[in-house]
Amino acid sequence: MSNKVIKYILILALAIIAAIVIFEFVSNNPDKRPSNPFEFNVDNYKAVDETLISYKETRQIAIKDGIPGAIAFSHGQLYLLVDDYLQVILPGGMEVFKRKLSEKPNCIAVDRDGFIFIGFENRIRTYDKVGIEINLSEVASDKSHFTALAVSDDLIYVADAGEKQIRVYDKKLQQKHVFNGESGVSDVHGFILPSAHFDLAVNSDNELWAVNPGLHAIQNYSETGRLRGFWSKSSFENDGFSGCCNPYYIAFLSNGSFVTSEKGLVRIKIHKESGELSSVVAAPEKFSNGTKAPALAVDESDNIIALDFDRKMIRFFEPK
Amino acid sequence: MVRLYKKHIPLKNHNNIFLGLIFLLMTVPTQIAHSQQQRFPKPEFQTEYQIPETERPNPRAPFMEYLDLFLLLAVLSLTTWLVLKKRSRKWILWVSVFSLLYFGFYRNGCICSVGSLQNLTLSLFNEGYSVSFTVLAFFVVPLLFALAVGRVFCASACPLGIIQDLVIVKPIKLSPWLQKSLGLFPFIYLGLAVLYAATGTDFIICRFDPFVGIFRMGAEFHMIVLGISFLLIGMFVARPYCRFVCPYGALLKICSLNSKYHLSITPKDCINCKLCKDSCPFDAIDFPTDEKENRASRKDFWKFVFYAALIPVLMFVGGWAVSGSYKLLSSAHPDVYLANLLVSQPELMQNTENLDIETFMSSGKTLEILVEEAKIIQEKFRFGGWFLGAFIGLVIALHLLNQVIFRKRSIYEANRGDCFSCGRCMDYCPVGKPEHPFFKDKPEMVVKS
Amino acid sequence: MSKLQSRRQFISGCARYSLGLTIAGVIGFSLTNASSQQWLWQIDPFKCTNCGRCATHCVLNPSAVKCVHAYALCGYCDLCGGYLKPGHIARNTAAENQLCPTAAIERKLIEEPYYEYHINEELCIGCAKCVEGCSSFGNGSLHLQIRQNICVNCNECAIARVCPSDAIKRIPADEPYLIKGGFEHGQTL
Ligand code: SF4
Ligand code: SF4
Ligand code: SF4
Numbered sequence: 029m030s031n032k033v034i035k036y037i038l039i040l041a042l043a044i045i046a047a048i049v050i051f052e053f054v055s056n057n058p059d060k061r062p063s064n065p066f067e068f069n070v071d072n073y074k075a076v077d078e079t080l081i082s083y084k085e086t087r088q089i090a091i092k093d094g095i096p097g098a099i100a101f102s103h104g105q106l107y108l109l110v111d112d113y114l115q116v117i118l119p120g121g122m123e124v125f126k127r128k129l130s131e132k133p134n135c136i137a138v139d140r141d142g143f144i145f146i147g148f149e150n151r152i153r154t155y156d157k158v159g160i161e162i163n164l165s166e167v168a169s170d171k172s173h174f175t176a177l178a179v180s181d182d183l184i185y186v187a188d189a190g191e192k193q194i195r196v197y198d199k200k201l202q203q204k205h206v207f208n209g210e211s212g213v214s215d216v217h218g219f220i221l222p223s224a225h226f227d228l229a230v231n232s233d234n235e236l237w238a239v240n241p242g243l244h245a246i247q248n249y250s251e252t253g254r255l256r257g258f259w260s261k262s263s264f265e266n267d268g269f270s271g272c273c274n275p276y277y278i279a280f281l282s283n284g285s286f287v288t289s290e291k292g293l294v295r296i297k298i299h300k301e302s303g304e305l306s307s308v309v310a311a312p313e314k315f316s317n318g319t320k321a322p323a324l325a326v327d328e329s330d331n332i333i334a335l336d337f338d339r340k341m342i343r344f345f346e347p348k
Numbered sequence: 349m350v351r352l353y354k355k356h357i358p359l360k361n362h363n364n365i366f367l368g369l370i371f372l373l374m375t376v377p378t379q380i381a382h383s384q385q386q387r388f389p390k391p392e393f394q395t396e397y398q399i400p401e402t403e404r405p406n407p408r409a410p411f412m413e414y415l416d417l418f419l420l421l422a423v424l425s426l427t428t429w430l431v432l433k434k435r436s437r438k439w440i441l442w443v444s445v446f447s448l449l450y451f452g453f454y455r456n457g458c459i460c461s462v463g464s465l466q467n468l469t470l471s472l473f474n475e476g477y478s479v480s481f482t483v484l485a486f487f488v489v490p491l492l493f494a495l496a497v498g499r500v501f502c503a504s505a506c507p508l509g510i511i512q513d514l515v516i517v518k519p520i521k522l523s524p525w526l527q528k529s530l531g532l533f534p535f536i537y538l539g540l541a542v543l544y545a546a547t548g549t550d551f552i553i554c555r556f557d558p559f560v561g562i563f564r565m566g567a568e569f570h571m572i573v574l575g576i577s578f579l580l581i582g583m584f585v586a587r588p589y590c591r592f593v594c595p596y597g598a599l600l601k602i603c604s605l606n607s608k609y610h611l612s613i614t615p616k617d618c619i620n621c622k623l624c625k626d627s628c629p630f631d632a633i634d635f636p637t638d639e640k641e642n643r644a645s646r647k648d649f650w651k652f653v654f655y656a657a658l659i660p661v662l663m664f665v666g667g668w669a670v671s672g673s674y675k676l677l678s679s680a681h682p683d684v685y686l687a688n689l690l691v692s693q694p695e696l697m698q699n700t701e702n703l704d705i706e707t708f709m710s711s712g713k714t715l716e717i718l719v720e721e722a723k724i725i726q727e728k729f730r731f732g733g734w735f736l737g738a739f740i741g742l743v744i745a746l747h748l749l750n751q752v753i754f755r756k757r758s759i760y761e762a763n764r765g766d767c768f769s770c771g772r773c774m775d776y777c778p779v780g781k782p783e784h785p786f787f788k789d790k791p792e793m794v795v796k797s
Numbered sequence: 798m799s800k801l802q803s804r805r806q807f808i809s810g811c812a813r814y815s816l817g818l819t820i821a822g823v824i825g826f827s828l829t830n831a832s833s834q835q836w837l838w839q840i841d842p843f844k845c846t847n848c849g850r851c852a853t854h855c856v857l858n859p860s861a862v863k864c865v866h867a868y869a870l871c872g873y874c875d876l877c878g879g880y881l882k883p884g885h886i887a888r889n890t891a892a893e894n895q896l897c898p899t900a901a902i903e904r905k906l907i908e909e910p911y912y913e914y915h916i917n918e919e920l921c922i923g924c925a926k927c928v929e930g931c932s933s934f935g936n937g938s939l940h941l942q943i944r945q946n947i948c949v950n951c952n953e954c955a956i957a958r959v960c961p962s963d964a965i966k967r968i969p970a971d972e973p974y975l976i977k978g979g980f981e982h983g984q985t986l
């Protein structure tokens with residue numbers, strides 16, 4: 029090989045090296061890197077047909093300090109649990125009062141007479157209208173983990189995710205019943221809780237409905253734990269529930285329809301009593317790509333109040 | 349970016365049982381809180397099913413790293429003996445092949461002494477980053493050997509060097525001027541690598557390591573091409589990476605220049621036979637100076653003074669220039685880059701296509717904090733830039749000064765800085781080999797070793 | 798020995814000793830921050846945002862990063878968000894229903910209605926698709942870890958350099974994993 033050829037080879041190789049070094053240096057800058065080829069994509073399910081949407085978001089209240097935990101609406105007031113505080117505010121945002129609680133609360137419900145029931149890890153406490161503690165239940169069990177509370181005219185229902193049971197208390201906080209949802213009918217299993225979350229609600233007819241998230245089902249029980257009815261629907265589409273812990277929260281409209289919120293594909297929907305989809309309140313695009321489902325409350329004119337944990341705000345949705 | 353890990357701060361005083369107890373007491377509540385955090389209703393299996401443990405396959409046993417170190421020491425000691433006593437190129441070659449296979453292909457080229465200089469730098473500048481003793485040893489041992497006997501590490505332990513050594517086909521001679529000027533780059537690269545490591549930005553030596561992809565038999569395509577290009581050049585310009593790039597080589601060079609016992613081409617006294625003249629593929633053999641040069645050199649005295657006076661000037665100018673370009677240098681840091689990007693193009697914040705921007709936006713960190721952090725990093729670059737620039741200025745000034753320093757030499761000898769102790773030239777020297785054809789008609793010249 | 802030579806030797810001797818001292822100084826100084834601990838790279842699963850770069854940026858192919866299953870956190874759901882594709886047609890093991898691009902997740906019925914999900918690490922490429930599915934629809938029991946028996950422990954992990962959420966850090970070699978359920982978010986072991 030002549031020296032000339034060698035020289036060309038050298039120059040060529042040098043040019044290649046320079047080009048690669050520059051390429052490597054530049055291509056690795058944050059705005060030049062490739063996007064995710066393995067993206068987990070649920071965008072197809074994010075957009076919802078406008079005609080299906082029956083509500084619009086009207087306003088928000090930001091929660092400035094603390095981590096919000098639960099929300100309830102009653103007597104024209106919003107009851108909030110933020111860190112270990114009970115906070116009562118008017119829908120306009122004005123604070124009525126704020127009380128420090130003795131331990132970290134999980135869930136809250138307010139009855140017809142304005143008494144406040146707050147569920148802690150494994151017991152309930154009762155507070156009067158201005159937030160003074162007046163009663164305290166026994167510790168349910170070491171394994172207990174209360175995640176939801178609902179009150180009917182004379183009973184308190186507690187969802188115990190730790191024991192996978194529903195506990196029924198009277199207003200004096202005496203435990204009356206406890207049941208695990210097993211029905212005897214072979215295809216309807218007891219409560220299957222894939223995660224440490226379990227929700228229930230009571231409708232205006234004093235009926236108890238509980239979520240059985242492992243089955244994507246919403247089930248109606250008598251106070252003694254007899255299964256009276258249920259519906260379920262697994263689907264990524266709007267008409268059902270997806271993932272393994274949905275619906276995450278439920279609430280009732282005055283006509284007995286279910287309001288549901290879901291995690292994963294975060295959305296709020298309304299289902300008829302039969303379970304059929306009635307309309308969508310908030311499509312997934314309304315929420316950040318978070319994983320948390322918003323907690324729900326419904327006011328007396330069927331406005332839906334959602335507690336958005338990702339954005340730390342209370343969001344109001346009104347019928348269109 | 350270099351990730352840091354907060355070190356455990358061990359309780360140094362073993363006698364202090366009280367401290368230990370307090371420590372224990374303090375950890376108990378956190379453990380309880382922690383188990384509550386993890387509490388979760390397990391499915392109640394009717395069958396005998398046991399929830400399996402998550403598998404945790406073990407890393408390579410830690411003592412293996414001491415084996416690596418032991419092998420490094422063994423290879424270096426053996427090479428020292430081969431270079432100084434046995435004087436055998438063939439054996440050096442075999443030792444180097446072993447090192448290439450072990451440190452290169454079997455150990456995948458990590459950790460290597462060349463890269464370890466960055467770990468050391470980062471640990472010196474950053475409390476939160478600590479190096480292991482083995483990494484420290486990998487950095488120090490070859491330097492100590494170089495100080496004693498020259499660059500035996502390059503001869504037979506460094507996989508990067510050896511792979512180049514094995515592909516030499518037809519080395520061409522570079523002009524001394526070109527060779528010396530290109531030889532400045534390793535120092536600049538060294539300075540840059542130290543700056544980038546000290547600021548926790550990047551390990552550029554590892555990132556642009558041309559051969560590691562070959563050792564691992566797989567890397568991004570362009571990195572493989574980089575390695576092949578270097579080897580291609582290496583066929584004609586022997587060991588191009590070692591001579592004109594390798595930053596660790598720069599350190600070895602300084603040490604080796606002052607080595608106590610260095611390889612000598614001839615076993616006894618050079619007889620100026622010129623046989624070894626072209627034997628070194630790396631142009632590392634210095635020739636005897638002739639009388640004319642010798643006399644001319646006296647006139648260079650004022651030049652010497654001039655260049656000596658240039659040292660502080662170049663150092664200052666260098667420091668000023670490099671420190672002034674801190675913006676450019678620091679943009680290699682991803683945080684600085686991102687901050688600059690978002691400040692100059694705020695509309696990108698809405699860009700959900702870009703992973704990095706999207707991740708930043710949803711991390712809950714505000715742009716202000718990012719900009720603040722970026723400023724701190726930039727400050728480090730501005731400050732470090734003075735040192736880097738002064739260092740580069742010093743290197744260039746010394747290089748110029750060297751041009752006018754004249755060293756009288758009457759024999760052929762290996763340049764201690766440039767010589768890799770590969771041993772090739774020793775085979776050419778006829779001294780001590782009376783049967784060598786060189787002595788056929790000059791028997792009186794035979795020198796017994 | 799000529800005068801010139803001995804002067805040269807003297808200078809070089811001085812230089813040698815000062816270099817030796819410098820090196821000794823560096824050793825001494827770095828010993829204050831050195832440890833007998835060896836270090837490895839690992840992913841903090843609470844920081845990871847499942848960006849997919851673990852599959853594409855490891856120097857090894859396939860990546861040393863694999864999905865691991867913290868069984869203790871799993872709900873053993875029939876409708877696993879990590880196993881089934883969004884919009885799957887049926888809840889079974891048919892390939893078109895699987896989320897994993899390499900079908901690396903094995904589903905096994907334990908008893909109605911509980912299923913165990915196991916990762917076949919031979920097939921897994923560490924793409925985090927299932928991790929994203931599991932953490933948004935499930936409990937986040939699937940997560941990524943660098944498999945230390947595969948990882949070559951690069952001096953600087955090539956993924957750490959590009960990880961958008963700074964999730965890859967050095968950890969001491971005697972506790973080589975950060976498996977979910979064993980430590981809490983933000984806790985440094
Ligand atoms: S110069 Fe650098 S790359 Fe070359 S052999 Fe020496 S240490 Fe290795
Ligand atoms: S040992 Fe001889 S041939 Fe090898 S690098 Fe040194 S001078 Fe050159
Ligand atoms: S690169 Fe970082 S964020 Fe992306 S998948 Fe790997 S660890 Fe997670």
Ligand code: SF4
Pocket residue numbers: 863864896897898899900901902916920921922923924925926927928
């Ligand atoms: S989806 Fe990706 S990370 Fe999960 S098992 Fe399959 S290859 Fe592994």
Ligand code: SF4
Pocket residue numbers: 838854855856857860861862943947948949950951953954955956957
């Ligand atoms: S250290 Fe290297 S081999 Fe290990 S995960 Fe990172 S890039 Fe892959």
